[in-house]
Amino acid sequence: xxENSKGRTRRSTGRKPKTDPAVFRYGIKLTSEENGKxxxxxxxxxxxxxxxxxxxxxxxxxxxxxxxxxxxxxxYIRLTNFYxxxxxxxxxYN
Numbered sequence: 474x475x476e477n478s479k480g481r482t483r484r485s486t487g488r489k490p491k492t493d494p495a496v497f498r499y500g501i502k503l504t505s506e507e508n509g510k511x512x513x514x515x516x517x518x519x520x521x522x523x524x525x526x527x528x529x530x531x532x533x534x535x536x537x538x539x540x541x542x543x544x545x546x547x548x549y550i551r552l553t554n555f556y557x558x559x560x561x562x563x564x565x566y567n
Contacts, residue, residue: 503511517538520526 514530515523515526517540518526518529519539520529
């Protein structure tokens with residue numbers, strides 16, 4: 474808290490400044506073909522923000538793409554249920 478000329482303490486208000494603000498900005502232009510590839514990669518990444526996606530690609534962080542195949546998931550669920558039915562039959566006979 475700071476003191477003003479009358480000796481009263483003044484509270485600091487407003488937003489606290491960041492220790493390392495991001496102030497450097499870059500702009501690029503893409504052709505329609507390059508933009509299509511970029512959008513495809515961005516969608517596969519699953520990230521919500523394009524800026525963070527670009528940063529991660531530039532600085533070489535490892536990118537993981539996780540795809541959920543609904544057909545494989547459905548197959549897995551049905552196979553699991555089928556296995557549980559066989560298990561229940563085996564338990565009933567014993």
